[in-house]
Amino acid sequence: MNVQDVWKHFKIPHERRATVLDSIAGALSILEGKRYSYEDFWALKQVSFQLEHGESLGIVGPNGSGKSTLLKLIARIMTPDKGMIETNGSTAAVLELGIGFHGDLTVKENALIYGVIMGLPRSEMKRRIDSILDFAGLTRFQDAKLRNLSSGMQVRLAFSIAIQTEADIFLVDEALAVGDAEFQNKCLDKFHAFKKMNKSIVLVSHSMDLVRAFCEKALYLTNGEMRAFGPSEEVTNRYTQDMIVSSGA
Numbered sequence: 160m161n162v163q164d165v166w167k168h169f170k171i172p173h174e175r176r177a178t179v180l181d182s183i184a185g186a187l188s189i190l191e192g193k194r195y196s197y198e199d200f201w202a203l204k205q206v207s208f209q210l211e212h213g214e215s216l217g218i219v220g221p222n223g224s225g226k227s228t229l230l231k232l233i234a235r236i237m238t239p240d241k242g243m244i245e246t247n248g249s250t251a252a253v254l255e256l257g258i259g260f261h262g263d264l265t266v267k268e269n270a271l272i273y274g275v276i277m278g279l280p281r282s283e284m285k286r287r288i289d290s291i292l293d294f295a296g297l298t299r300f301q302d303a304k305l306r307n308l309s310s311g312m313q314v315r316l317a318f319s320i321a322i323q324t325e326a327d328i329f330l331v332d333e334a335l336a337v338g339d340a341e342f343q344n345k346c347l348d349k350f351h352a353f354k355k356m357n358k359s360i361v362l363v364s365h366s367m368d369l370v371r372a373f374c375e376k377a378l379y380l381t382n383g384e385m386r387a388f389g390p391s392e393e394v395t396n397r398y399t400q401d402m403i404v405s406s407g408a
Contacts, residue, residue, distance in 0.1 A: 167225075224383065251329050262304065263305075
């Protein structure tokens with residue numbers, strides 16, 4: 160993976176819209192010639208790093224530092240405003256709730272559709288659906304509408320489908336935080352299997368132990384900028400030390 164000089168920004172309106180009617184009123188005001196100001200928020204600034212085939216990366220940093228934005232750029236859900244991202248091989252992403260899911264369909268129907276979106280043939284998904292639901296702990300909920308499931312259960316479903324793919328790089332955004340101990344242990348077993356198969360994991364996590372255990376490299380972001388990149392032990396130690404200093408401990 161090659162990430163070179165990546166920048167990403169969003170426009171934040173200064174006027175807060177409390178309701179749909181407020182938004183419509185604002186749009187009409189713009190049409191009438193009134194100007195509304197926006198603030199440019201740079202979520203990522205000048206991010207560059209390289210990851211060799213089979214290496215895994217842990218992305219750490221405080222909330223709002225740009226970790227999830229970077230994962231979405233790698234997954235090509237978003238595009239950078241500047242810079243380049245090259246990935247060698249296919250990717251499978253478990254990034255956030257809602258991508259590829261539909262609340263009015265059943266859990267089983269959503270799993271079949273999501274698997275096809277992830278690149279698995281429909282016939283293969285039908286063959287694997289029972290094991291996917293079992294891994295997610297959702298077999299008894301397979302005929303329930305997805306909207307009736309908790310957010311954690313939905314992320315478990317997405318993760319369970321993603322690991323069925325033949326991807327070379329797995330992008331995971333705190334998926335382990337939504338499960339109980341049994342589900343987390345099953346995920347960790349899968350990570351071990353991926354490592355033995357020389358697959359890469361790009362993992363956003365607040366668990367320094369998890370990053371050290373599965374990632375050769377780590378990237379420390381703060382305010383959208385790179386604070387450190389290198390061996391996971393060194394980078395996570397620096398992040399931990401910074402957190403201690405900032406807390407005044």
